[in-house]
Amino acid sequence: MKLLVTGGAGFIGSAVIRHIISNTQDEVVNLDKLTYAGNLESLTEVSSNERYAFEQVDICNRAELDRVLAQHQPDAIMHLAAESHVDRSIDGPADFIETNIVGTYTLLEATRQYWQTMSADRCENFRFHHISTDEVYGDLPHPNDNSEGERNFPSPRVGEGPGERGQSLPLFTEQTPYAPSSPYSASKASSDHLVRAWQRTYGLPVLVTNCSNNYGPYHFPEKLIPLVILNALEGKPLPVYGKGDQIRDWLFVEDHARALYKVVKEGTPGETYNIGGHNEKQNIEVVHTICDILQELRPQERSYRNLITNVKDRPGHDMRYAIDASKIQKELGWAPEETFETGIRKTVQWYLNNLDWCQRVQDGSYQRERLGAGA
Template structure:
């Protein structure tokens, strides 16, 4: 049984990891979260009464509080998910991304390193610092219409663990910076680190600034469903609970110094994603006109990456992980969850966000 310190555990992916660990293992969790606009303890109601769960409202940039948390809770593992993560928001206000994703990661690394150095030999050897990152650090991949003369059935390249970094946005640049810091702390100081890079997550408890929850909620309220540009940007979609299982696999079975790419094997154009949501809503909550009639094309995001796609072969071969959800089953579960939890959606937006367009 391990004590796992999870940063950003009240966020979308972090809360899924917390719920997975408390519900499916005997490990304990210390959830460290600043509770910014996207952090919500209502996402953890199902586990908050557990004796194996503790919450600390702490900013990862606050070194004194980090030192206290390490000293008080004595974690065996750190899973670092705390981050600013919305590309549009990073275009509007990049400073928060530099502060949290770069300075915050540096501060956490230093607190973890000083804690780790004081451990006895057995606990020092068992300690892990798992940094959770994104596929967006790799930039973007060729799109089908960019491959002159390419056959439709010919395979396009995928992101692998050795793909060079070429971030496009303030968000992805800040995450690339944090990845480099984590690897440097292994190389220079010996801190036992692991890095994972994941594709686009979706599922329950997702803050409504992101495409899938925004479209679901706008559709239900009769509002426009905004499509950037032509909607032909391609993303690889990963159900958040599959990601949580993968992250636990990595932190318990992965090798120090390795990078693991985690993807859902679901490349979809943004327009196709929105149309599929509309089709599901047509069947679950039908109205006089199809939801797809609410689709509206808007000005594209500056510097918008055209295509992301993960090669998760290493996760499959070395850690025996595969996603359990298809895009169709995962998306239907997601839509059904938002239909059943509209109160959660309202609470998480109150006073912070009204689904306005950012990043123009």
């Protein structure tokens, strides 16, 4: 196959491309605008491969999309290009509307025109894979809550939550109603709806995946885990929103890359697959774990935990996300290989070994200051 990956210079997109080039014989065309969060250094290990090509294109540019599709003739599209930071969406929602909604619409229309010109067999086998987030579902009941609020959660799976053992808490399933909380998640929910509408109306063979919080190598330092690692190494405060009791399901990015490739190759058109790491952790637990690993690998006299600073919570902050990934495991045979303990150790070690990369990607435009506090 020849795969067109939008946003391939970003955190998840670059992991997908590294996985494909390193582990398959497929070809990849990386289409990326190269915003602040896109960095071709994330692809150094595969960029010289003859099966890899790069196109610097904005997904809102219809003429350039038409050119790329006609020139490269991909067999599938994996659409990851998106503005993805909640705090930035609070400060400047317009960019999120433009890229995530208008950009997805533009790409869908270019793809539809291209798809309709294919031969019958290529047309039947073509796939448009839209990569989204669990944040479109809103938030879930927290183990510290006594009620589930006003929302109804269909067929919750019973399992052990991060609070009391044996606690029955609902998880996001593929049927969970959408209830986005931030400009970011609302824009991603909108793009999900567009993708599904293009199948229902035009017959475009689409796949949708919604994933939990990713972490791992090459993550831009505005996100929690790299921010904590780098601030700790410099002796700077480690900002924790509110009490730090917000719960996320953490997914190692290389596990996610394997899942996405399996979906585009084996998934059933029209289906949605939730992808999670089976690792529910409170934010404060994540920060404590990072501090303890750093204390082991880069010991200092005072514990890194002393740098933890509680700050005012993010506006509209969701309290808990948790994915039921049983569908993709049952139907496609995917399950995460990394536990949070193994994945976070690999991640911390990678940042320790690649501090020069971290310095270069910040390039003076972002120095790990807090974003999204203005609201």
